[in-house]
Every structure is written in C-alpha cells, then in structure tokens.
Amino acid sequence: MFNPPNPKKFFATVWNIVEQIPEGKVSTYGQIATMIPASDGTDPDQMKRLAPRWVGTAMRKTPKGQNIPWHRVINSQGKVSFPEGSPQAEEQYRLLEMEGVEFDNKGKVDFDIVGWEGPNYEYLESNDLFPPKPFT
DNA sequence: CGTTTGACTACGC
DNA sequence: CGCGTAGCCAAAC
Numbered sequence: 001m002f003n004p005p006n007p008k009k010f011f012a013t014v015w016n017i018v019e020q021i022p023e024g025k026v027s028t029y030g031q032i033a034t035m036i037p038a039s040d041g042t043d044p045d046q047m048k049r050l051a052p053r054w055v056g057t058a059m060r061k062t063p064k065g066q067n068i069p070w071h072r073v074i075n076s077q078g079k080v081s082f083p084e085g086s087p088q089a090e091e092q093y094r095l096l097e098m099e100g101v102e103f104d105n106k107g108k109v110d111f112d113i114v115g116w117e118g119p120n121y122e123y124l125e126s127n128d129l130f131p132p133k134p135f136t
Numbered sequence: 137c138g139t140t141t142g143a144c145t146a147c148g149c
Numbered sequence: 150c151g152c153g154t155a156g157c158c159a160a161a162c
Contacts, residue, residue, distance in 0.1 A: 081143045
C-alpha cells in the first residue's frame with residue numbers, strides 16, 4: 001500500500017512539481033501523484049487510487065508566500081475541487097481565468113488545451129530537486 | 137489522547 | 150451522466 005515513506009519530503013516534492021506548472025496550464029492531483037515514484041514498490045493501480053489523496057493533503061498544507069501556483073491543480077474531472085460557490089472555489093476560478101484558462105458551462109476545463117505535459121525531469125534531476133528534496 | 141476530517145480517484149451500477 | 154464506495158493516515162480538533 002502506498003504511503004509517503006517521508007510525508008515531509010513527499011509534500012515538498014509535490015510543491016516542487018506544482019511550482020513548475022506554467023501559466024495558463026493545469027495539472028491534476030492524480031497526474032502529479034504519478035510523477036512521484038513509489039519508493040516502496042506499491043502496485044501502480046494502488047498508486048492511482050491512493051496517492052492523489054496525499055497530493056491533496058500536500059496542497060492543503062501548501063506554504064504561503066512561496067509563490068506556489070496552487071490554483072493550477074484541479075481534479076481529474078477537470079473541475080476545481082472546492083465546493084461550488086465557496087470562496088476558495090471562486091478564487092481558484094478567478095485566478096485561472098485571469099491567466100486564460102477557459103471553463104465550459106459545466107465548469108470543466110479541456111485538458112487537451114490547458115493540460116500540463118508534465119515536469120521537465122532532466123531539469124529536476126540536474127538541480128537535485130528530484131527525487132524528493134524538502135524545503136529548508 | 138481519541139475522533140473527525142479531508143484541495144482524490146477509479147470503478148461499479 | 151450521477152451517486153456511492155474503498156483505500157488510507159497525518160493533522161486538526
């Protein structure tokens with residue numbers, strides 16, 4: 001079963017990845033989760049189900065004042081994961097629309113248009129940002 | 137210190 | 150499409 005061997009590092013890795021989502025693009029909790037290698041040999045199918053929760057947990061703890069584009073992370077359905085109408089949801093929609101992300105009449109984005117391709121692994125590795133390196 | 141609570145997702149109906 | 154469920158545990162109460 002997947003669980004972060006070291007939650008602190010796992011969270012930091014999530015933030016590292018989120019920081020690289022460019023303006024006008026979005027990623028999902030699950031997508032980000034799959035970018036982080038399971039260090040405990042967890043079955044990939046289990047990863048799909050369990051890891052996203054941890055990404056969500058990481059996002060909940062996103063440090064403020066570090067310019068982390070938290071709003072560019074949405075759920076696999078292409079919608080923001082806050083209750084519709086909540087201040088946080090409104091804020092997230094606002095921030096995204098401000099950078100050109102469009103939502104259809106159901107509040108969904110088109111991943112074909114604004115989906116993020118993923119992080120630059122070579123860049124991450126060359127800067128020792130990946131595997132997990134905690135903020136200090 | 138015990139209980140509740142999540143910024144999730146795939147899958148089955 | 151929508152709705153319910155399992156899987157799972159660090160934090161926040």
